Amino acid sequence: MGWNDFSLPARGERFDNEDGTSRQAELARCRPGEPVRLVRQPENPHDPAAVAIISARGVQLGYIPADRAVWIGSKIDRGYDVRVIVERVKGAHLSGATLGLVIRINMEGDDPELPERGRGWSSNPATAQTGVEFKSMVSRMV
Secondary structure, eight states, rough: OOTOOOEEEOTTTBBBTTSSBBHHHHHHHOOOEEEEEEOTTTTOSSOOOEEEEEETSEEEEOOHHHHHHHHHHHHHTTTTOOEEEEEEEETTSSSTOOOOOEEEESSSSOOOOOOOTTSSSSOTTTTOOOOHHHHHHHHHOO
């Protein structure tokens, strides 16, 4: 696993897109390791720092959490080679569940790798690579 890779849960996955596409239907098509793109949305009326997560098929899946969007968006704006994959789709194994997304990010131009279970892997992606560990990683990258 790349030392610059980190996990991040998405936000807004339960909403439909303005063009009528379903984020939930698109999440059901996503598989671990599948590449996704991050796209800045400076014209977003709710948050000019918003960073959308776009599937390999061109459908928006959600957003980077607001507390990370400014930092990640600034890297994108400065030309960093930010690469992202689907780490997992939360709830995919439950019939009728509302799906959620966890992405794996690398901002050094390397392809992110899926974390290995048993070696620092967290079954709770909301807490994986956050807090002190996340702050430590950010300070090394800035």
